[in-house]
Amino acid sequence: MLRQLTSRCSTIITPLICHSAEKVHSHILGERPLLINFPSHTFLRTFLDLHQFHNKDAIAKERARLSDEISRGYFADMSEIHKNHGKIALANKTIIPSLIAAKFPNLEINFSDGRCEKLPSNPEQRINDSSQTALPCVTLLSLSFRASSQKMVESWSLPVLNAFGDAGTVKIYEVSFIDSWLFSLSPVKRLFLKIMLKSSNPQRQIAYSFGDHYYFRKKLQILNLLTGYTFLLDSSGCIRWQGYGYATEEEISWLLSCISLLLDEK
Template sequence: MSRGYFADISEIRKNAGKIAAASKVIIPEDAAVKFPDLAVESPDGRVLHLPLAAPPSQDVDHEAGDTMVPAASLVCLSFRASSQKMAESWSLPFLDAFGAAKNIHVYEVSFIDSWLLSSSPVRRVCLKVMRKSNNPNRHVVYAFGDHYDFRKKLQILNLLTGYICLVDRLGRIRWQGFGSATPEELSSLTDCTSILLDEK
């Protein structure tokens, strides 16, 4: 699962970050894979464990720990600063479309793999100066440390592009996108999210 920077940049130059086509329709429940467990931290120091998921026997109004389980979560993964704008090309239009819904969350996850920045004292200082969000549905969070196992589970090779996952209330990936959003891809994402909101 490891490649060099030059291999990644060569691929990006060829496809502008579109390493694969985004889903056009929702991924069926029986074919959907679970989003891997991931611990993230918010700038205020809170630790969250993604995905926020309810046990199969619970409905969407139940809670996971102290946090309400959303009907759908858009999880945007950035492994390098260069892909944060790609993530926002999905998250901001998504929030425009569903911002009024209380059971929709957006998580913009930035991965920080530097051992120095991941060390406890430095990490606390970093979090204080990291970008934040004032939107209660938009969560800007950070994952510190080695992420090899996480990437392996999602078959992520290129670290210079963005990876977008629409996750249902049971923690399953029901739609995927890559790189920067196109109008057609945003339309399919909106349609698939509406389906999740209607699921019982």
Template structure:
């Protein structure tokens, strides 16, 4: 009985001492109100949403929705259906009044120098002389390595036909959108090992200018209505950078004939 009484007397003291210790700990380590990760994330997104540009956010949402509707498997499915020939090439030249401008894109040569395409007569560039502005430019776009043979089917006959023309340019643009490959050290290393003109190649007036464009090209593709990234896209531009002819995929004899005749017409335009 005596032992039980002593236990009852000691227990409250210990609990009181325990409460005092807890109180001291709270003073030293003040309590931080906890919230679930989902609540923190949503409120943070809300703050960014309120602070950011709502129009830009809406555009980004539309972009995500657009890109989710397209993908590698959708491109592959189309390639199996038509082999990259997403449409027929123009049979005749597009009239100047109906032609649209080719969007500006910055490209890099393998030596690291950069250039903005297209080169046009309405550009305010003091470094450009009249002889630097071509009357006709063939711009071949390749987003994946699989489309390079398609580009070659257009560029080689074009190069052979207009090899001695000083008023024609030929650009083969390869797009690199990988985040890692666009980082400056990797980009410089990549450009060093890129394709260069072979020493034994014939030095004609018209040269294949192989260039590369790094980074995000979504809005560039959007302007040109490019969806399938596995095929090649060919554009013939006039001296003002307007699209006067376009083709896709592998060239056919009739389409090549159309391209060459339209180029000749551009060279004759005043």
């Protein structure tokens, strides 16, 4: 019976794989495949986690999660986007003091060339690993959960790249999240990464994170998945600045000023 159900799920999902190969055009990056996150992944994940049904804590945790996700869905996100165009709040005008800055949660990212990296970068590696080039002490990390927000994160990263790219003191990551259960499977993931866009600039890394990111979002208090989120991290991996949606000229000036202040802290 399990084999029959698995076969039926594959039959349903196969057309969606073809649909996900459609491309969205960006005047900056050219064409990249449209990132689609299937709502069926929640059912598949729950179906495959039957062994947890005897775990009361896991059941309670899953119920709380379902209640949270139901209360905040696509239409709520879309309604908010129509009101503020993705600008949930203004960016920070200055850096967050290090004493109260929160640590950025651990995140594993994959690149189109097959590399895998964990963020934030370990500061001890910067000191102890003499075989590698010293890591930049400031990281600009932009997160995109849907294709609609990819241009939003570019509005932050490209001005920073133009201002600090030659110095090599700021490393830029643009991370797209793929929460589809199917795309998290190794064969599909490898195929997906092969067709994704590569960055020609070593200071600007275009990466992807696969799998369930619900608890990652909870740690960062991210609710709306249709807008973009940008964070500035110091050498310890702490969040010292953040911005939302499309960047304005004034916010870019704040960001560049904050980067300069962080570089002076080292």
